Amino acid sequence: MKSKFLIVFGLLLANVCASAQNYFGVTGGCNLSHIHDKDFFDVDYYSKIGFNVGVAYEHRFRNSGNNYPFIDASILYSLEQYSFAYKDRSIDPYDMVLTSGGYEPIVKEKYLKVPVGVGFNFQLAEKFGLAPKVYGILDATIDRFGMDPIFAFGGGMNLNVGESFQIGIGYDLNHSFSRSCESGKDWIGNFHANLTYYIFSK
Secondary structure, three states: OOHHHHHHHOOOOOOOOOHHHEEEEEEEEEEEEEEEEEOOEEEEEEEEEEEEEEEEEEEEEEOOOOEEEEEEEEEEEEEEEEEEEEEEOOOOOOHHOOEEEOOOOOOEEEEEEEEEEEEEEEEEOOEEEEEEEEEEEEEEOOOOOOOOEEEEEEEEEEEEEOOEEEEEEEEEEEOOOOOOOOOOOOEEEEEEEEEEEEEEOO
């Protein structure tokens, strides 16, 4: 009985693996970031445009027709930035030293991100599919020392064009390391739009 179960399980696994396809490519896009601040009510924050670039991977489980679940992952360099100004315009941000390092009016967060997502592709037409997904992110800053990698989260949607081209949008929350990092209250919300091209599959 046990051997029959193992045979059936092996056949099912082989069927899934045979119908699944692995895609490898490159991705890049723009970020629009803003900060969720809970400490300083006398400061206005403004979104700034950044960018992200990296490599991408997607595993498609095509054992149930044109609609299929998938998992994807990427390794990204991501620049997320915002600016700020004190509501009292007589205060120059360069003259304010609120921490040992002080502030800059434009804050740049440079991350190394590894998002891993799960989603489902709904085939709209022969060449187009719409794929909502959710993902978790392991990220760490690049230009600051002494910070451990942290876990963030997000969600988004891809428009698949043919087999190789993908247009994606999403939103994620990342910890801001610029200030109050010990309190854990500062988070950067990041909208992003990406173009992904899968160079080869197997």
